[in-house]
Amino acid sequence: xxxxxxxxxxxxxxxxxxxxxxxxxxxxxxxxxxxxxxxxxxxxxxxxxxxxxxxxxxxxxxxxxxxxxxxxxxxxxxxxxxxxxxxxxxxxxxxxxxxxxxxxxxxxxxxxxxxxxxxxxxxxxxxxxxxxxxxxxxxxxxxxxxxxxxxxxxxxxxxxxxxxxxxxxxxxxxxxxxxxxxxxxxxxxxxxxxxxxxxx
Amino acid sequence: xxxxxxxxxxxxxxxxxxxxxxxxxxxxxxxxxxxxxxxxxxxxxxxxxxxxxxxxxxxxxxxxxxxxxxxxxxxxxxxxxxxxxxxxxxxxxxxxxxxxxxxxxxxxxxxxxxxxxxxxxxxxxxxxxxxxxxxxxxxxxxxxxxxxxxxxxxxxxxxxxxxxxxxxxxxxxxxxxxxxxxxxxxxxxxxxxxxxxxxx
DNA sequence: GTAGAATGACTGACCGGTCAGTCACCACGG
DNA sequence: CCGTGGTGACTGACCGGTCAGTCATTCTAC
Numbered sequence: 001x002x003x004x005x006x007x008x009x010x011x012x013x014x015x016x017x018x019x020x021x022x023x024x025x026x027x028x029x030x031x032x033x034x035x036x037x038x039x040x041x042x043x044x045x046x047x048x049x050x051x052x053x054x055x056x057x058x059x060x061x062x063x064x065x066x067x068x069x070x071x072x073x074x075x076x077x078x079x080x081x082x083x084x085x086x087x088x089x090x091x092x093x094x095x096x097x098x099x100x101x102x103x104x105x106x107x108x109x110x111x112x113x114x115x116x117x118x119x120x121x122x123x124x125x126x127x128x129x130x131x132x133x134x135x136x137x138x139x140x141x142x143x144x145x146x147x148x149x150x151x152x153x154x155x156x157x158x159x160x161x162x163x164x165x166x167x168x169x170x171x172x173x174x175x176x177x178x179x180x181x182x183x184x185x186x187x188x189x190x191x192x193x194x195x196x197x198x199x200x
Numbered sequence: 201x202x203x204x205x206x207x208x209x210x211x212x213x214x215x216x217x218x219x220x221x222x223x224x225x226x227x228x229x230x231x232x233x234x235x236x237x238x239x240x241x242x243x244x245x246x247x248x249x250x251x252x253x254x255x256x257x258x259x260x261x262x263x264x265x266x267x268x269x270x271x272x273x274x275x276x277x278x279x280x281x282x283x284x285x286x287x288x289x290x291x292x293x294x295x296x297x298x299x300x301x302x303x304x305x306x307x308x309x310x311x312x313x314x315x316x317x318x319x320x321x322x323x324x325x326x327x328x329x330x331x332x333x334x335x336x337x338x339x340x341x342x343x344x345x346x347x348x349x350x351x352x353x354x355x356x357x358x359x360x361x362x363x364x365x366x367x368x369x370x371x372x373x374x375x376x377x378x379x380x381x382x383x384x385x386x387x388x389x390x391x392x393x394x395x396x397x398x399x400x
Numbered sequence: 401g402t403a404g405a406a407t408g409a410c411t412g413a414c415c416g417g418t419c420a421g422t423c424a425c426c427a428c429g430g
Numbered sequence: 431c432c433g434t435g436g437t438g439a440c441t442g443a444c445c446g447g448t449c450a451g452t453c454a455t456t457c458t459a460c
Contacts, residue, residue, distance in 0.1 A: 239441090240441040
């Protein structure tokens, strides 16, 4: 069983995700991560430069995967309402499949953004820009009413980033049914405001 | 000039707000706060129990003021579209008047929420609930189309809490003109989706 | 046998919180 | 008007705990 370097990093990465989600980044010690991964503290440093680098790796994997998915989605020629629903579903699905990751992100990603983290900054800038261009395209194709597409982009992204938190405030259980319903409702809410036929 | 206890707490509070906004809570030492306030480190502890208590005080003053304003607004019998615009304007005005406070909140309030801070939790629950009831009232009065009011409440609150961050991503200058325009656009965006006449 | 991986005891920087000491100010008696 | 003693707000050196990161030693696979 030759565990190569990448596999070992992954093992540490997954352990870190679990304890970060439970205790938060700051209240987690490197010893906690090592214990969760079933290795010694020193071993962590054979695969990661520092504790910070582990968190940065969490961000990197997330932003890479999300950018991939978003690009694939927005490059498709689907009509706007379907893109909206699929976009909202991206985060909701992540919430279902990787609750620990979403938990860490909701604690840290907006903080990293306001701390001036350049990766998070450009990630957000890129997403906002791509969504705005989608809405712009919709306007040109006469599917979407004329308005500032950046406002729409903000609303959409804001929902993605805060939804899991608000659901926990409501105490809503994260069942597949609930999540599917919320996804539909949200996409419909957006589309209701955007559609050309709207008499606003 | 007899600086009473409350004035001195206020002096420390304002100094803390400035350095928290600049460096973030965790990267600020009590010595930093003391220096900014022009006093010695020990003096801080004559007026506050702990460093944490200073941050809690920041939260408390904000939530108290915001709940007051929201209650006043929602208890008024204004029509829904006007309430929406005034609601969005609450945070935008705060952003203009107290940029340091908004900076600290955008770094910490969602994190505190997901850390399980009970004050933040009940603050959000109360806001979401009041907004949802407003939308419900609108539905009953036949101003607002029928839909899940909780989804609308989430969208509205999400905007309030993330807007300053996204504006900084856009690199938008926080001029009164820009802020007023964004407020209008957002309220219109919400209302476009909510109004009864919408053919959704 | 040995090379590279893994270990975990150790180090030292850091920082929240403490407390013995200072001193500006005031009251009061001479 | 001055000297003396009392007061308490304020100070900052210091303490103790924590924890990221190091490295001499041990293990293991070949």
